Amino acid sequence: MAKAPVLTPRADDFPRWYQDLITKAELADNGPVRGTMVIRPYGYGLWERMQQEMDTRIKETGTQNAYFPLLIPQSYLTREAEHVEGFAPELAVVTHGGGKELEEPAVVRPTSEMIINASFSKWVQSYRDLPLLINQWANVVRWELRPRLFLRTSEFLWQEGHTAHATYEEARDFAAHIHREVYEDFMANVLAMDVVPGRKTVKERFAGAINTLTLEGMMGDGKALQMATSHELGQNFAKAFNTRYLSRDGSQELVWQTSWGSTTRMIGALVMMHGDDHGLRVPPRLAQTQVVVLAIKGDEAVLAKVRELGDRLKAAGVRVRVDDRTDIPFGRRAVDWELKGVPVRVEVGPRDLENGTAMLVRRIPGGKAPVAIDSLVPLLPSILEEDQALLLTQSRERRESRTAEVATPDEAIEAAVSGGWARIPWSTLGEEGEARLGEHAVTVRCLVAEDGSVPDSYDAPGNVAVVARAY
């Protein structure tokens, strides 16, 4: 490490550390229109890996990808009352197209329930067409007054799933399946993130849903981030668009629907959950580059060795990159890979070659040690898995150590304001207590059952509210 810290230390100023890291690890820049974002290649590479892992899991549920228009007639938004109330303040409106004022303005999609139901109502005719399971990868626009890169941007990238089912039970079960088997599985097993699965309170529900399931993660400063949500929409949108099917017994029935989404915000979560004062730490299973092999100097033997090692690691299934850019000082490259959080660096110089060793630098636990070059290929896959597991453990331990069991709303507020989470019986807090939290910018992140499972209902006895400040 250079003598002056490359990043503002987290303890000094967490938001500034976050911004420093995003910039110096070359994850993203601000775009010229307020609140928009340029996702740089290294940041986009994280998103591409997230997409691959999520897309596989989504397709395993039988869901197919499709694409719906960016522009939605303004009148559509008003068809579902709660939905329009939720989104109206955030809309970007196209009033001119092709050099003329439009007869009806179009909104840039903030989410696609409306436009997708316009199609669903045509595609669904009979019970044979159900369940209809659709996902799209797309950009959406929600005008943001206090933007922050990845966390709150006026445009972001996401996947949004939209499904229609014959019965309430099927829709409920599907939303729950996505919540746990797609989102939580991906977050725990790829992102190495400890997340709490739960149910939103009525106040915190998605605009137009009858139930919202969420995954909440604790960031490095003890605040919460909503990582992904899965909604039961009931028949609200089906009514608005008259999406009906012919049942087996010949009657016309409204479908039951779900929607569910996860966004580029997960990149921000990755930074805030796993980052440290030296930069990002990317979980090995997510990393586009798991191992970087660095030539310390532009010595012919060194260059030959790093390239050979790169080929061997690649053949062993490791996602490896060879850094032979010896016209750039070694120290600068080492700091850069540290900032970018590549899990393992293998550094090779002329002296290492003489000893038959390389310096193995592990970004996640930290520390470096010389190892025999010939042992690297068998060694690295298990090191990567070990470090993957360590990140998950660290994030779980942080949450556990910074979560307080409390008995009163005041204690909950105090815990949240001082940078942690609180757990309080929902029967103690209630909607009145929830309103009081709001006065201190504290919210109920989710409700969980006593045994940690997701409650069957909002007001089930034994529900515990998880309370925090949130991004």
Add this chain to the structure above:
Amino acid sequence: MAKAPVLTPRADDFPRWYQDLITKAELADNGPVRGTMVIRPYGYGLWERMQQEMDTRIKETGTQNAYFPLLIPQSYLTREAEHVEGFAPELAVVTHGGGKELEEPAVVRPTSEMIINASFSKWVQSYRDLPLLINQWANVVRWELRPRLFLRTSEFLWQEGHTAHATYEEARDFAAHIHREVYEDFMANVLAMDVVPGRKTVKERFAGAINTLTLEGMMGDGKALQMATSHELGQNFAKAFNTRYLSRDGSQELVWQTSWGSTTRMIGALVMMHGDDHGLRVPPRLAQTQVVVLAIKGDEAVLAKVRELGDRLKAAGVRVRVDDRTDIPFGRRAVDWELKGVPVRVEVGPRDLENGTAMLVRRIPGGKAPVAIDSLVPLLPSILEEDQALLLTQSRERRESRTAEVATPDEAIEAAVSGGWARIPWSTLGEEGEARLGEHAVTVRCLVAEDGSVPDSYDAPGNVAVVARAY
């Protein structure tokens, strides 16, 4: 086949056949805002495969993916004079955001040269930062007065590459490399499309480019479709955004740039190049489903056999789907797979089982024959490759048989108007002749050298103009 044709025959009404096919094969629907498009799962599956194949080829050039904002400050568009003139009539303009009128309207990107140069001018400092090779997969909006699904839509999906280089020669060579090694290779070897690589005339160049390379395909009605383009931008955008680098000798130099794009229009080309009166014919290397194994009846032994066959074909690396939806009449399913153009159907019924055979139906050459079930696994991969090659041959033969060598602009017009292409020496046609073609809605699709290669310049001696009506 059903007795009444499922589609309007091509010979009767080609545009209507196209629309029928898009609808009945469930490729796409019209969106509610004029000119927008809903890409249905089967159509989107074609796009996903195109993306996978293209993305691999793009990354092999050293290009990285990134993402730039949808919304561009309106003032940016005016910085490059030809560019704004080219795009101004097609812009969608956001005037309101977050409930307020914006101080400066934002345009929805019609292409991203402008916003990407705003980043490039910050990212490029020294010759060490070059070449900078960036691609993005995104949606763009170009207001369309006469929309047609996939071919001309107000919103479409594409990839757009943007690169910056130290010298003119490097930029020129990179644009040419993308043109042939990415686009032409993909079209010939995956899409099975005969395409003519050439150079655009000055009149037909991209707005803001100094040279546009194109690939032109002949559709089933003899008209041309521009399949993808690769542009040399010279220093036009570098000047507009002051994108400079510190050269090795310490001077500040403008970069040389390229941009290149291919779009969901390729799905339209797929339909019009390979489709027949029974539906689409998907090239096996592109197909998400290469082989569908159909159970003719819901007999237990039949169902067991089709599932077993599906598993064996999958294990052999064939992209296979089992159709055991025996609650839908067999005939309807067979017509549907024919419409969708799945290359091979394997049909299994109780009588086939008795004989140890299945009916093998090949969509591309047409025709059906019983084959021993046990021979299918070794047989199918070579059949798929044979049919892939046949599609390419058919498209080349069509172009060759419908292209006339002509000596005068009148003959060129006649050939184009009667549904074919003409080749005429550019020295005979010239810009005056090109203007005359325009009066008959005929254009120079590209210039090619006498030996079929791409000419080094617009006015190289021996250049031949390829002339046609175009979509």
